[in-house]
Amino acid sequence: xxxxxxxxxxxxxxxxxxxxxxxxxxxxxxxxxxxxxxxxxxxxxxxxxxxxxxxxxxxxxxxxxxxxxxxxxxxxxxxxxxxxxxxxxxxxxxxxxxxxxxxxxxxxxxxxxxxxxxxxxxxxxxxxxxxxxxxxxxxxxxxxxxxxxxxxxxxxxxxxxxxxxxxxxxxxxxxxxxxxxxxxxxxxxxxxxxxxxxxxxxxxxxxxxxxxxxxxxxxxxxxxxxxxxxxxxxxxxxxxxxxxxxxxxxxxxxxxxxxxxxxxxxxxxxxxxxxxxxxxxxxxxxxxxxxxxxxxxxxxxxxxxxxxxxxxxxxxxxxxxxxxxxxxxxxxxxxxxxxxxx
Amino acid sequence: xxxxxxxxxxxxxxxxxxxxxxxxxxxxxxxxxxxxxxxxxxxxxxxxxxxxxxxxxxxxxxxxxxxxxxxxxxxxxxxxxxxxxxxxxxxxxxxxxxxxxxxxxxxxxxxxxxxxxxxxxxxxxxxxxxxxxxxxxxxxxxxxxxxxxxxxxxxxxxxxxxxxxxxxxxxxxxxxxxxxxxxxxxxxxxxxxxxxxxxxxxxxxxxxxxxxxxxxxxxxxxxxxxxxxxxxxxxxxxxxxxxxxxxxxxxxxxxxxxxxxxxxxxxxxxxxxxxxxxxxxxxxxxxxxxxxxxxxxxxxxxxxxxxxxxxxxxxxxxxxxxxxxxxxxxxxxxxxxxxxxxxxxxxxxxxxxxxxxxxxx
Numbered sequence: 001x002x003x004x005x006x007x008x009x010x011x012x013x014x015x016x017x018x019x020x021x022x023x024x025x026x027x028x029x030x031x032x033x034x035x036x037x038x039x040x041x042x043x044x045x046x047x048x049x050x051x052x053x054x055x056x057x058x059x060x061x062x063x064x065x066x067x068x069x070x071x072x073x074x075x076x077x078x079x080x081x082x083x084x085x086x087x088x089x090x091x092x093x094x095x096x097x098x099x100x101x102x103x104x105x106x107x108x109x110x111x112x113x114x115x116x117x118x119x120x121x122x123x124x125x126x127x128x129x130x131x132x133x134x135x136x137x138x139x140x141x142x143x144x145x146x147x148x149x150x151x152x153x154x155x156x157x158x159x160x161x162x163x164x165x166x167x168x169x170x171x172x173x174x175x176x177x178x179x180x181x182x183x184x185x186x187x188x189x190x191x192x193x194x195x196x197x198x199x200x201x202x203x204x205x206x207x208x209x210x211x212x213x214x215x216x217x218x219x220x221x222x223x224x225x226x227x228x229x230x231x232x233x234x235x236x237x238x239x240x241x242x243x244x245x246x247x248x249x250x251x252x253x254x255x256x257x258x259x260x261x262x263x264x265x266x267x268x269x270x271x272x273x274x275x276x277x278x279x280x281x282x283x284x285x286x287x288x289x290x291x292x293x294x295x296x297x298x299x300x301x302x303x304x305x306x307x308x309x310x311x312x313x314x315x316x317x318x319x320x321x322x323x324x325x326x327x328x329x330x331x332x333x334x335x336x337x338x339x340x341x342x
Numbered sequence: 343x344x345x346x347x348x349x350x351x352x353x354x355x356x357x358x359x360x361x362x363x364x365x366x367x368x369x370x371x372x373x374x375x376x377x378x379x380x381x382x383x384x385x386x387x388x389x390x391x392x393x394x395x396x397x398x399x400x401x402x403x404x405x406x407x408x409x410x411x412x413x414x415x416x417x418x419x420x421x422x423x424x425x426x427x428x429x430x431x432x433x434x435x436x437x438x439x440x441x442x443x444x445x446x447x448x449x450x451x452x453x454x455x456x457x458x459x460x461x462x463x464x465x466x467x468x469x470x471x472x473x474x475x476x477x478x479x480x481x482x483x484x485x486x487x488x489x490x491x492x493x494x495x496x497x498x499x500x501x502x503x504x505x506x507x508x509x510x511x512x513x514x515x516x517x518x519x520x521x522x523x524x525x526x527x528x529x530x531x532x533x534x535x536x537x538x539x540x541x542x543x544x545x546x547x548x549x550x551x552x553x554x555x556x557x558x559x560x561x562x563x564x565x566x567x568x569x570x571x572x573x574x575x576x577x578x579x580x581x582x583x584x585x586x587x588x589x590x591x592x593x594x595x596x597x598x599x600x601x602x603x604x605x606x607x608x609x610x611x612x613x614x615x616x617x618x619x620x621x622x623x624x625x626x627x628x629x630x631x632x633x634x635x636x637x638x639x640x641x642x643x644x645x646x647x648x649x650x651x652x653x654x655x656x657x658x659x660x661x662x663x664x665x666x667x668x669x670x671x672x673x674x675x676x677x678x679x680x681x682x683x684x685x686x687x688x689x690x691x692x693x694x695x696x697x698x699x700x701x702x703x
Binding site (some may be wrong): 025028029032061065094105107 | 377383385414415463
């Protein structure tokens with residue numbers, strides 16, 4: 001079998017987090033890892049054995065190199081990363097527990113990718129031979145220049161017959177709803193597979209589920225079907241995936257997903273999660289979904305795989321989902337016992 | 343609010359204030375390279391903050407003024423200074439409206455070992471202090487009640503507004519008759535040598551205590567720069583006579599200068615250096631002892647020289663004791679992790695200053 005080639009594009013940041021559950025600067029140690037929506041997807045896919053390449057712009061200095069190293073470790077192809085600019089974006093993460101939510105402080109303004117220009121990237125060359133292109137709504141949120149770069153990438157992907165997936169991922173700290181709607185309306189014209197949750201659909205496109213109550217702790221299946229259908233009707237997506245998170249506390253979430261292929265609405269089973277690290281949870285869903293769809297899984301099997309992959313991610317420290325296909329399939333196949341495997 | 347430190351006895355001889363940038367410093371542990379680091383030690387530093395911290399530890403009434411973003415990073419910087427007994431009352435915790443990028447300057451420090459030098463990677467552009475509009479600050483009120491102002495050539499290197507701030511502070515302090523110390527502290531990552539020399543030379547007429555002899559113009563002929571600078575050709579480790587000559591040219595041009603001091607570093611390796619200093623004060627040039635020592639962390643060594651000198655002058659030490667105390671203060675700093683000279687007993691520095699630390703051959 002020929003290995004599918006996936007290109008993801010976005011920003012990778014240095015993540016600085018106090019040890020364990022310390023509050024910011026309660027002690028002087030900061031755990032240093034790297035992460036970012038599309039980079040996390042690239043790592044997931046490399047771990048599943050795909051030919052996975054990540055595209056961004058990073059400074060030539062040691063911190064930029066450390067970011068590259070973190071991806072190469074998993075076998076992500078970093079040869080398309082453009083080097084230049086001054087800054088690696090940073091995000092500070094204070095992990096919440098129980099009723100204390102996690103806190104994220106962004107220090108990402110003026111990063112190399114935010115200041116990148118369209119002519120930094122030759123998309124015809126980058127996407128040549130690729131099967132899939134993935135980005136998220138975080139990338140165009142970096143600025144109008146990056147919206148342009150995303151548009152260039154999408155147009156080249158279309159020209160090369162490359163499938164495009166996008167996770168709407170609205171970040172209110174980066175842009176306004178109006179800005180997001182304008183840019184994402186433009187970009188979603190090119191997208192084949194849309195990933196969203198209820199809040200993103202509302203924040204970006206004003207699409208609301210009828211009769212849902214996110215704090216009520218109960219899934220309203222009809223509401224999610226309505227969101228998926230509205231998204232598909234508006235943009236002509238081939239598939240729409242919705243993640244369904246019920247936040248009981250910072251430590252306990254319920255987690256499920258739904259995939260709509262224009263015909264069937266397939267809901268996954270629901271997992272009760274005891275959270276180790278939820279950052280990158282949505283990205284691991286995206287990674288699982290892309291893998292499943294590239295491998296011809298049925299709509300039901302694809303959503304089961306994506307949700308199981310993501311459930312496992314919530315048990316893993318750091319942004320990256322360090323799991324194999326076999327581990328995901330074991331869980332999606334029914335073994336959620338968490339017993340020691342010998 | 344009346345401020346007193348129960349750990350320290352006696353009255354502060356003078357009230358000290360310094361203005362500059364404080365940054366988050368991220369250092370991989372165990373001399374690790376940044377590329378392999380899985381964690382960083384987070385601490386805070388910055389030339390002026392280091393001096394404020396060192397003086398507060400020695401029992402001086404010490405205040406720091408800066409702008410930091412009003413988030414956990416900025417507040418933690420304030421907390422670190424407060425825990426070292428530095429007054430942060432005037433500090434501005436800015437909103438995103440005040441400082442749009444809303445960031446605390448950061449720098450990464452890869453600690454060298456032996457022949458591998460330490461490496462600083464700055465990530466301080468667009469920091470809060472560079473974006474703040476200082477026309478909103480009443481500098482006259484800020485400096486009211488203080489005896490001594492210290493500033494460095496790092497602040498004007500940060501942005502045009504910080505350049506204005508520097509000169510405005512120097513002028514305001516001069517008008518109040520405060521003692522002003524200034525450390526040129528050239529940082530090539532922030533501005534060019536020519537820019538630095540042009541600007542810092544403008545600061546000289548306001549200075550009482552000058553730390554370091556660069557970056558300043560000291561033209562042989564002001565009308566013809568082609569004839570060169572008096573400092574051209576001055577070796578990194580000048581002789582007493584060579585240094586005295588330069589001091590005399592400074593004094594001739596800038597009769598406002600009451601003291602000029604510069605330390606001289608001999609680098610045997612990244613882990614072993616020697617330090618001595620020259621100081622002109624009260625009509626004479628003095629040479630300190632030479633101290634040789636092993637280095638744990640050399641960042642902030644120059645700042646500890648400055649804080650030692652300022653402390654000794656405030657306390658009315660004799661000239662030879664001032665210059666030896668300044669060098670001893672810097673030497674002790676080299677044995678302490680982090681930017682700051684966290685030495686709270688004066689006697690430990692005095693003991694060192696009285697020791698014979700010349701290289702034994």
